[in-house]
Structures are given as structure tokens and as C-alpha cells.
Amino acid sequence: MTLEPATGVTAIAPATVGNVAVGFDVLGHALAGPYDRVTLRRVEKPGVRIVRIGGIATDLPRDPALNTAGRSVLELCSACGTDLGFEIEIDKGIPLGSGMGGSGASAVAAVVAANALLTHRLELSELLEFALAGESAATGARVLDNVAPGLFGGLVLALPGDPVLIERVPVPQGLRCVLAHPELQIATRAARDMLAKQCPLPAAVTQAAHLAGLIAGCYAGNLELIARALEDVLIEPQRAQLVPGFADVKRAACDAGALGCSLSGSGPSLFAWSRSADASRVARAMAEAFAEHGIAAQCFVSRIDAPGAHCV
Amino acid sequence: MTLEPATGVTAIAPATVGNVAVGFDVLGHALAGPYDRVTLRRVEKPGVRIVRIGGIATDLPRDPALNTAGRSVLELCSACGTDLGFEIEIDKGIPLGSGMGGSGASAVAAVVAANALLTHRLELSELLEFALAGESAATGARVLDNVAPGLFGGLVLALPGDPVLIERVPVPQGLRCVLAHPELQIATRAARDMLAKQCPLPAAVTQAAHLAGLIAGCYAGNLELIARALEDVLIEPQRAQLVPGFADVKRAACDAGALGCSLSGSGPSLFAWSRSADASRVARAMAEAFAEHGIAAQCFVSRIDAPGAHCV
Numbered sequence: 001m002t003l004e005p006a007t008g009v010t011a012i013a014p015a016t017v018g019n020v021a022v023g024f025d026v027l028g029h030a031l032a033g034p035y036d037r038v039t040l041r042r043v044e045k046p047g048v049r050i051v052r053i054g055g056i057a058t059d060l061p062r063d064p065a066l067n068t069a070g071r072s073v074l075e076l077c078s079a080c081g082t083d084l085g086f087e088i089e090i091d092k093g094i095p096l097g098s099g100m101g102g103s104g105a106s107a108v109a110a111v112v113a114a115n116a117l118l119t120h121r122l123e124l125s126e127l128l129e130f131a132l133a134g135e136s137a138a139t140g141a142r143v144l145d146n147v148a149p150g151l152f153g154g155l156v157l158a159l160p161g162d163p164v165l166i167e168r169v170p171v172p173q174g175l176r177c178v179l180a181h182p183e184l185q186i187a188t189r190a191a192r193d194m195l196a197k198q199c200p201l202p203a204a205v206t207q208a209a210h211l212a213g214l215i216a217g218c219y220a221g222n223l224e225l226i227a228r229a230l231e232d233v234l235i236e237p238q239r240a241q242l243v244p245g246f247a248d249v250k251r252a253a254c255d256a257g258a259l260g261c262s263l264s265g266s267g268p269s270l271f272a273w274s275r276s277a278d279a280s281r282v283a284r285a286m287a288e289a290f291a292e293h294g295i296a297a298q299c300f301v302s303r304i305d306a307p308g309a310h311c312v
Numbered sequence: 313m314t315l316e317p318a319t320g321v322t323a324i325a326p327a328t329v330g331n332v333a334v335g336f337d338v339l340g341h342a343l344a345g346p347y348d349r350v351t352l353r354r355v356e357k358p359g360v361r362i363v364r365i366g367g368i369a370t371d372l373p374r375d376p377a378l379n380t381a382g383r384s385v386l387e388l389c390s391a392c393g394t395d396l397g398f399e400i401e402i403d404k405g406i407p408l409g410s411g412m413g414g415s416g417a418s419a420v421a422a423v424v425a426a427n428a429l430l431t432h433r434l435e436l437s438e439l440l441e442f443a444l445a446g447e448s449a450a451t452g453a454r455v456l457d458n459v460a461p462g463l464f465g466g467l468v469l470a471l472p473g474d475p476v477l478i479e480r481v482p483v484p485q486g487l488r489c490v491l492a493h494p495e496l497q498i499a500t501r502a503a504r505d506m507l508a509k510q511c512p513l514p515a516a517v518t519q520a521a522h523l524a525g526l527i528a529g530c531y532a533g534n535l536e537l538i539a540r541a542l543e544d545v546l547i548e549p550q551r552a553q554l555v556p557g558f559a560d561v562k563r564a565a566c567d568a569g570a571l572g573c574s575l576s577g578s579g580p581s582l583f584a585w586s587r588s589a590d591a592s593r594v595a596r597a598m599a600e601a602f603a604e605h606g607i608a609a610q611c612f613v614s615r616i617d618a619p620g621a622h623c624v
Contacts, residue, residue: 026521159525160518165540167528201509204516204546206472209338211524213471216479219531228477234516 008041009116013109013309015094016101017177018145018265020155021232022210028145029155029171030306031179034100037091037312038069038109040117046083048073055092057102064088065137068103069110072134076114079130086114097185099265101146105309107134108150112309124151124308128164139188146265153308157215171305172221176279177271178258180249180286182297184268186242191266195238207234223259223275230260230273243268245293249286256285273304320353321428325421325621327406328413329489330457330577332467333544334522340457341467341483342618343491346412349403349624350381350421352429358395360385367404369414376400377449380415381422384446388426391442398426409497411577413458417621419446420462424621436463436620440476451500458577465620469527483617484533488591489583490570492561492598494609496580498554503578507550519546535571535587542572542585555580557605561598568597585616 015031037055048064064070069090077084088110094102111127111134131147144158148166159165213229216222240246243263249270253261257278264271274282283299290297327343349367360376376382381402389396400422406414423439423446443459456470460478471477525541528534552558555575561582565573569590576583586594595611602609 023520023524025517026524157521157524157528159521159537159540161540165525165537167525167532167534167537169528195513197513198510199513199516201507201511204511204519205337207516208335208520208523209469209471211520212335212338212469212527213477213479215524215527216469216481216531219528220479222479225471225477225479228471228473 008039009113009311010037010039011109011113011116011309011311012037013105013112013150014306015105016146016149017179017271018099018101018143019235019263020214021230021236021260021262022207022214023145023157024235025145026158026160027156027211028101028149029177029304030149030153030308031100031177032302032306033179033300034094036094036102036105036109038106038113039089040073040110040113041087042117043085043087045085048077048086048088050090051087052089053092054090057092057096060090060092068107068134068137071137072107072110072130073114075133076111076130095181097187098181099186099263099267099269100179100181101150101265103138104131104135104143104146105150107131108147108309110134112151112311116311125166127151128166141192149308151308154305155218169215169218171218172223174276175273175304176276177273177302177304178253178279178283178286178299179264179269179271179302180283180290180297180299181269182243182290182295184243184295186266186268188266191239191242195235199234203233207232226273227259230262232262236262239263239267243270245290245295246270248292249289252285252289253282256282258282320351321425321623322349322351323421323425323428323621323623324349325417325424325462326618327417328458328461329491329583330411330413330455331547331575332526333542333548333572333574334519334526335457335469336547337457338470338472339468339523340413340461341489341616342461342465342620343412343489344614344618345491345612346406348406348414348417348421350418350425351401352385352422352425353399354429355397355399357397360389360398360400362402363399364401365404366402369404369408372402372404380419380446380449383449384419384422384442385426387445388423388442407493409499410493411498411575411579411581412491412493413462413577415450416443416447416455416458417462419443420459420621422446424463424623428623437478439463440478453504461620463620466617467530481527481530483530484535486588487585487616488588489585489614489616490565490591490595490598490611491576491581491583491614492595492602492609492611493581494555494602494607496555496607498578498580500578503551503554507547511546515546519544538585539571542574544574548574551575551579555582556607557602558582560604561601564597564601565594568594570594
């Protein structure tokens with residue numbers, strides 16, 4: 001690992017919608033909205049140090065092994081066999097525990113920044129493992145459905161295995177994602193632990209058909225198929241209770257024209273896909289439905305085919 | 313239901329590969345190989361009668377309500393509110409209990425022939441329900457993964473629900489299906505009853521990712537993705553024991569260049585997908601592997617995008 005002159009490099013990584021209703025752990029897409037920003041600087045003293053955490057969340061671990069950005073850089077350095085020194089600054093833009101992939105975004109931004117400091121840069125696909133290892137500092141799991149779309153951008157299907165296989169799925173023109181972020185927090189780990197370890201075979205079959213239908217609908221530009229497919233029969237029924245007003249917000253989104261609506265990742269944010277012409281109305285409807293339950297929610301409209309992490 | 317002059321109409325429906333490894337109950341494709349042939353003739357005497365069953369299997373129910381072809385015509389007549397008379401002749405070309413969708417093919421051919429006798433013909437998609445109802449006379453289930461590709465042709469994804477949503481998935485040029493039919497019989501109903509009612513969540517997630525990967529790989533023409541995706545982690549492990557030598561035949565197919573190999577439907581036939589250049593070698597390898605277990609197997613190579621049912 002040879003370094004270019006010791007200037008700092010800053011990368012940003014976007015918030016993401018994990019699962020996309022029917023692709024639990026394997027499907028996700030980037031959002032053009034909040035993002036995390038990570039700056040790496042080469043220093044004389046060996047090792048990885050986190051020197052500043054700013055933005056909207058500052059109470060993150062400063063031990064690099066416990067911090068998602070720190071750990072991903074440690075893993076990258078270890079794989080490259082270097083003992084060079086790095087200072088890391090983190091600016092959180094993605095709320096923690098929001099279901100928008102915040103822990104993964106810091107890891108993704110960190111490896112993209114680190115890669116820019118390598119003389120022989122790695123391919124994005126080679127960075128995936130380091131970002132996954134970094135993210136696991138927060139969740140204890142391999143969160144492909146957030147890390148992969150954060151790194152590659154757009155709508156990404158990830159086939160588990162060694163190596164992970166990534167396929168970027170085209171998104172029909174004119175589709176948008178509405179993201180509603182209520183003022184609540186859910187710990188991903190707890191939301192994962194609450195899931196039943198077994199599922200009924202018919203539900204697994206229907207869920208798989210829905211995921212396949214969503215993929216086919218995206219390739220074929222078939223919005224009717226997408227609307228039918230965007231229905232989570234496996235995970236959402238177990239997690240919906242975590243978000244007060246979930247059923248009402250979902251119904252409001254669909255009544256306003258959304259093709260489908262479900263939890264973003266493990267929530268509490270909800271996402272909806274809609275035609276672009278309906279997106280503002282869907283966003284208003286979701287915010288109003290949350291408000292009727294006494295919950296303030298920030299809503300925004302994003303492309304689904306949003307850019308992945310990149311240096312700035 | 314008004315009838316054209318009382319000439320007979322003959323339709324054929326192809327054998328099919330149900331499940332295609334990872335799409336249990338929802339994915340299937342047609343085969344250019346064996347087929348069932350059904351002739352319908354209008355007669356004066358009301359009601360539906362089966363007047364002849366020929367071909368390679370003659371011990372089928374002659375009571376139309378218990379026969380897949382007869383029942384599908386009964387259902388169609390009932391829906392159209394007619395009490396006209398029909399005689400049905402069935403020529404079985406698809407071996408029963410072979411895993412090639414024989415019971416569904418007779419039902420599909422029967423509704424396609426009956427439709428040709430209607431003055432106001434129904435759309436193929438409107439015939440699906442009658443063919444499904446007919447097929448259920450044999451299996452007691454709705455066997456979408458055989459009936460839908462038999463009716464529409466090609467590789468078909470079916471989303472359960474009311475109505476069923478059908479999407480024909482494009483198949484990359486130069487891919488072939490090798491079908492190996494060993495001299496064994498498996499009853500679909502028994503193969504269904506043996507499946508566990510619950511499945512581990514991780515297996516369901518991997519299987520769904522594989523199905524989605526197969527669909528994406530077909531649209532994108534990505535053979536590497538198709539090869540990774542064609543691996544059934546959910547159903548095959550429970551059913552492989554039904555076919556002596558299964559593991560050896562599968563290994564032989566893959567060693568000979570197949571992208572993947574699994575049970576066709578509930579077996580005992582095995583199918584493999586391969587590049588067309590490898591297909592003959594794969595077929596030979598599968599036949600030889602069955603032979604080493606003392607089992608004769610007929611093998612043939614087919615397009616995957618094979619035609620669906622049609623009048624002849």
C-alpha cells in the first residue's frame with residue numbers, strides 16, 4: 001500500500017433503503033437525501049485514529065475497532081499489510097437507528113476515501129468486504145442490503161456467498177422513493193433478534209415470488225407487477241408493531257397512489273415507491289398520517305437510482 | 313358459448329420444467345420435447361365425455377370430473393353457462409409421474425382446444441384458471457409452475473393471488489435445457505406432502521435471493537449470475553433422496569459444463585441448464601451417471617424459450 005502525498009480525502013456515502021419490502025438482507029437502494037461524510041488523512045504515527053466525530057450524532061465509539069468507519073479502514077489496512085497511520089474525521093448526516101443505513105454509510109464512505117489514498121486502487125467490488133466488516137462493528141451482522149447500494153448506488157441485488165455477487169437492477173424511468181422518517185429510534189440488532197427463526201413454507205414461497213416479481217417488473221418496466229410484488233408477507237408482519245401508526249401510514253401512502261409501502265430496513269422510517277407525479281402527494285399523506293399519531297416525521301422524495309459513495 | 317361448425321379441434325401442450333430449481337411453485341418453463349395432444353369434438357348430447365385415452369398412458373380416470381382434461385373443460389363450460397356436449401380424446405405423450413408436468417399439459421391442451429371452439433375466444437390469461445382447476449383433479453393443488461409455462465410457453469414467473477400475475481421472462485440466447493428422465497415414477501402429491509411445513513429463515517432468504525438472481529441473470533444475460541442462482545437450498549435437500557444417484561447425476565452435469573442442475577418439478581426427472589455448445593456433453597454425462605446406478609434414463613436437449621400450447 002503506497003500512498004500519494006498526504007493530503008486529506010473526503011468521501012460521502014448515501015442513506016439507503018434496505019430490504020425494499022421483499023428483499024430481506026439482499027436488496028436495497030440508495031437515496032438522494034442524507035449522507036455521511038468521512039475524511040481520511042495520512043499521518044506519520046502508525047495506526048488508525050478517529051480524531052473527530054461531528055454532524056447530527058457524536059456519541060459514537062472512538063475506538064476504531066468499534067467504530068464502523070474505523071473498523072473498515074483497519075480491515076483494509078490489514079488486508080493490504082500496511083502499518084501506515086490514518087486520521088479519520090466523521091460527519092454524520094444520517095440519523096442513527098432511523099432505518100436508513102447510517103452505520104453502513106460511514107463504513108462505505110471510509111473505504112472509498114481510503115481507496116483514493118492507495119496508489120493501486122481497488123475495484124468497488126473489492127471494497128465491499130471491508131465495508132461489510134466495518135459495518136458489522138455496529139450490528140454484528142453482514143448488512144448487504146445497506147452496504148451494497150451505498151457503495152454501488154441505485155437498486156442492488158446481492159447474492160450471498162463467497163464472493164458476494166452484486167447485480168445492479170435498472171429502475172423504470174419516472175419512479176420515485178418517498179422516505180418518511182419519524183422521530184423514533186429502532187436498534188437494528190433488536191429488530192433482527194425479534195424475528196422468528198423459522199417461517200411457514202407458503203410465506204417463504206410468496207415472498208420469493210414477490211422479490212422475483214419486483215426484479216422482473218423493474219427490468220420490464222411493468223409498474224402493475226411492481227405494485228403487486230411490493231408486499232412483504234414475511235418480515236413486515238413481525239416488525240410493524242415497532243412503529244406506532246404503521247398500518248395507517250402505509251394505507252395513507254397507498255391511498256395517495258404509492259405502488260407499495262413498507263419499513264425502510266428495520267424501521268422506524270417507512271419508504272414508498274410511487275410514480276413521480278404522485279410522490280409529493282404520497283409524502284404529504286405519510287407525514288399527515290404520522291402526525292395523527294402524534295409523531296413528527298420528516299419526508300423527502302428521492303430518485304431510486306441515486307448515486308453511490310464517491311469522493312468530493 | 314356459441315360454437316362453430318362441429319368439427320374437431322386438436323391442441324397440443326408441451327412438457328414443462330416446474331420450479332426451475334429455485335422457483336418452487338412459481339417458476340417454470342416449457343420444453344420442446346414430449347407433449348400431450350387433446351382433441352375436442354362437439355356432439356348433440358349435453359355433457360363432457362372422455363371417449364378415448366391413447367398414447368403412452370391409458371390408465372387415466374374416464375370420469376371427466378376426475379380427469380385433468382375433462383375437468384378443465386367442465387370448468388370452462390360451467391363458467392360460460394353452457395350445457396353443450398363435448399367428446400374428448402386424449403393422447404398422452406408425457407410420461408406420468410415423470411416431473412415433466414404431464415397432468416397439467418392435458419388440462420392446458422384441453423382448454424386451448426375448447427377455446428378454439430368458442431365464437432368469442434378468451435385470452436390465454438383467461439384460460440389459466442380453468443387449466444389450473446383441471447390440473448387440480450390430479451394433484452389437489454394449483455400447480456402454477458407447470459400450467460402457466462405450458463399455456464404461455466417460455467420461462468414464466470407466476471405471482472400467486474387473484475388474479476394470478478404472469479410475467480414471461482426472456483431467456484439469454486444460446487442457453488439450453490437438458491432433461492434427463494430416468495425410468496422411475498414419483499407421485500407429485502407424495503413429494504409435496506413430504507416437505508417440511510416450516511423452513512429456516514436464512515434458507516428462505518438465500519432461496520429468494522437465488523430466484524431473484526436467476527430472474528435478473530436472465531434479463532441481463534449474465535450467465536455467471538444464473539449459474540450462482542441455480543442452486544436450490546430449500547426443496548432439493550428434502551427431495552433429492554427420492555431419486556437414486558441424484559447427487560452423482562447433478563455432479564456429472566455440472567462437471568460437464570452445466571450452469572446448474574436440479575429436479576424437474578418433484579422429479580424423478582432432472583434438468584440442467586447449459587450453454588448450447590455444452591448441452592450434448594451434459595446430456596451424455598447425466599445418462600451415464602444414471603446408468604452407473606443401474607437406471608436407464610432418456611435425455612434430450614430443448615430450447616428453454618419453447619412454444620406453449622397451440623392448436624394443430
